Amino acid sequence: MKIFLWLFIFFTTFCIMEFMAWFTHKYVMHGFLWSLHQDHHHKHHGSWWERNDFFFVFYAVVSMACIMLPPSYTFGIGKPIGFGILAYGIAYFLVHDIFIHQRFKLFRNANNWYAKGVRRAHKIHHKHLGKEKGECFGMLFVPFKYFKR
Template sequence: MMEGATWLIHKYVMHGFLWILHSDHHDHSTERNLEKNDYFFIIFAIPAIILMCFGSRQGFNYLFYIGLGVTLYGMAYFFVHDIFIHQRIGFLNKTKNPYLLTIRRTHK
């Protein structure tokens, strides 16, 4: 479900009314360590924190696990997208696997 949610949010929110925060992720004319796009880490963490907070106060019901799933998805996304694809911290950068290198090269 997070893949579908991410696709929709990227297309209609990040490329919509929050383009002001997302544009520097596609415009690499000003490369810095941090991008305005990184605010989305905070934005996407808020519903996950709220879900885990409410879920834990209700006997760790389904809300907690939805929030946990969103968090684990975010962590996986960070590893694949920010560390591997964008090479933001010089780690996971030695692969010669043609499939992985194609993913990195074709990511826009």
């Protein structure tokens, strides 16, 4: 029975992270921490590392803390929460950093309807280079209007 509870918590955490990514992006990255996120929209640097990557580090630390803290600190559900955050982080990195922004030259030839829709939605977001009017979407739950067959 415990395995089903852990799986439920893991998948629920993964889905909640989609909301957290949207919320953080809209209200934190395009809000009071725009100074960290700005270099993601304006490539005025020659480095592979962006200040924007500190958001990834933050969520990685939260994930590791959930996994590594003893059950008495996490009500016994820290590990599935931590691994749910980790799984979302891996999925986000694959879709956003590798597939969309091509930080590593992989998945270049993916041209199915889902791939095109995700790319289209992200281009609309990056069309606005400033702090304001940055239309935000999740990574997995992109509005269907961007998917054309």
